[in-house]
Amino acid sequence: MVTRRLFTQAAAGAAAGMILTACGPKRLYEAPRDKLKARIAEMERKYKEEFGRDVKVSGAGPAPGVHFAYALDISRCIGCRRCVYACVAENNQSRDPQLQWIRVMSMEKEKGVDFSHADPYYHPAEVPEEGHFYIPISCQQCENPPCTKVCPTGATWAEKDGIVVVDYDWCIGCRYCMAACPYGARHFNWTEPGLPANEVNPSTHYLGNRPRPKGVVEKCTFCIQRTRAGRYPACVEVCPVGARKFGNILDPDSEVRYIIEHKRVLVLKEELNTVPRFFYFYAT
Amino acid sequence: MPSNRFLAAAALWGLSGWALLAAADAVKAPAATGQEKIEVPPPPFSDGIFPCSNCHSAMTPDRHRRELAAMHTDIVLKHDETHRWCLDCHDADNRDFLHLASGERVPFDESYRLCGQCHGEKYRDWRAGVHGRRTGNWNGAKTYLLCAHCHNPHQPRFHALAPKPAPRPPSRQIK
Numbered sequence: 001m002v003t004r005r006l007f008t009q010a011a012a013g014a015a016a017g018m019i020l021t022a023c024g025p026k027r028l029y030e031a032p033r034d035k036l037k038a039r040i041a042e043m044e045r046k047y048k049e050e051f052g053r054d055v056k057v058s059g060a061g062p063a064p065g066v067h068f069a070y071a072l073d074i075s076r077c078i079g080c081r082r083c084v085y086a087c088v089a090e091n092n093q094s095r096d097p098q099l100q101w102i103r104v105m106s107m108e109k110e111k112g113v114d115f116s117h118a119d120p121y122y123h124p125a126e127v128p129e130e131g132h133f134y135i136p137i138s139c140q141q142c143e144n145p146p147c148t149k150v151c152p153t154g155a156t157w158a159e160k161d162g163i164v165v166v167d168y169d170w171c172i173g174c175r176y177c178m179a180a181c182p183y184g185a186r187h188f189n190w191t192e193p194g195l196p197a198n199e200v201n202p203s204t205h206y207l208g209n210r211p212r213p214k215g216v217v218e219k220c221t222f223c224i225q226r227t228r229a230g231r232y233p234a235c236v237e238v239c240p241v242g243a244r245k246f247g248n249i250l251d252p253d254s255e256v257r258y259i260i261e262h263k264r265v266l267v268l269k270e271e272l273n274t275v276p277r278f279f280y281f282y283a284t
Numbered sequence: 285m286p287s288n289r290f291l292a293a294a295a296l297w298g299l300s301g302w303a304l305l306a307a308a309d310a311v312k313a314p315a316a317t318g319q320e321k322i323e324v325p326p327p328p329f330s331d332g333i334f335p336c337s338n339c340h341s342a343m344t345p346d347r348h349r350r351e352l353a354a355m356h357t358d359i360v361l362k363h364d365e366t367h368r369w370c371l372d373c374h375d376a377d378n379r380d381f382l383h384l385a386s387g388e389r390v391p392f393d394e395s396y397r398l399c400g401q402c403h404g405e406k407y408r409d410w411r412a413g414v415h416g417r418r419t420g421n422w423n424g425a426k427t428y429l430l431c432a433h434c435h436n437p438h439q440p441r442f443h444a445l446a447p448k449p450a451p452r453p454p455s456r457q458i459k
Contacts, residue, residue: 080448123447236417259414
């Protein structure tokens, strides 16, 4: 029988438990600055041990007044996949097994934007193919991201500058976020990532391209290690037709603002109300 | 609602020391409008061909439209060739320059003004950073490219490229 005393004790115990949980270890972005520095130093030491070279891990936070956005010109993209491989090299993705953050879809002009007829495995001798157009897809950096809401550990969230990030130390590999993402933009390390030491990009970010362990989810971060230092993402700089544009949507003089104000712009799966910060447009 | 989430995130950030490591303040990019000169890398000349006056200064210009037989036979004009030829863009009196339809001379590193005479819409987009590739900083110094860095001015149409390898299908990932 549940007596009044037993009930009070149980309630008090539950409350104490909740308080203890709240006081437990923090996600790193909530941790004090000196703890972050210590954690980064520890991380850099481990990478040096693993790869035999200096790997710099940045902890740069979002800058005030900045909200990143991306625009991709569908009328220009020729589907050459230069962006895919520049991304892999920049962001330390696993080479074997192969893991790629950008997926380029080939579509037929006759059918328009129709994902039921999209083919990511096209391999003609030359692109663009007659009667086809191409849509590269990576993380859409939603302002209303379905992926972060389902994370049971709070390991993924949207930063103030709009980048949806993953804290690999907190990811438990449940892959709920992958199921929630309507764009297939999240990828899972089923094995230890195959990253040769001589191919490591040593300029990394804590929430971005630092080498990942097995069993965590990863995704495009708008090249957080570059863009938080003011640079363009790697895919923007490599695109041979200049189809990729990037900038601060809050800056009225930025390229992305010009595109949104002057061009025909679309977002993928608008009806899901994910509010992507990745715009597709037609410049011609 | 996005604004609510924004406020919540802001409150969270206010409490965290992590935000103190923020990158340098966002610097506004200078507006690329108007007619100011744009910094570009050197024009993509063929080796040893510039300055043109090295050869041409000793020659009397022949202004008659003709098929070139003695020199520059490697240049095939596929750029509105029914209506135009060399001296519509290249200046006959000073070979190291181009000229606009108005007769105004423009140096090769401002050739975008020449292209922009016909391709006004592309020119506008290029100045705004929307047409063509830019490298550098999204909030600072950018490197533009001249039209001629990507498009051969004599045959501006892009050639097809060999694509990089297709991704491996999931079934082939397993060893």
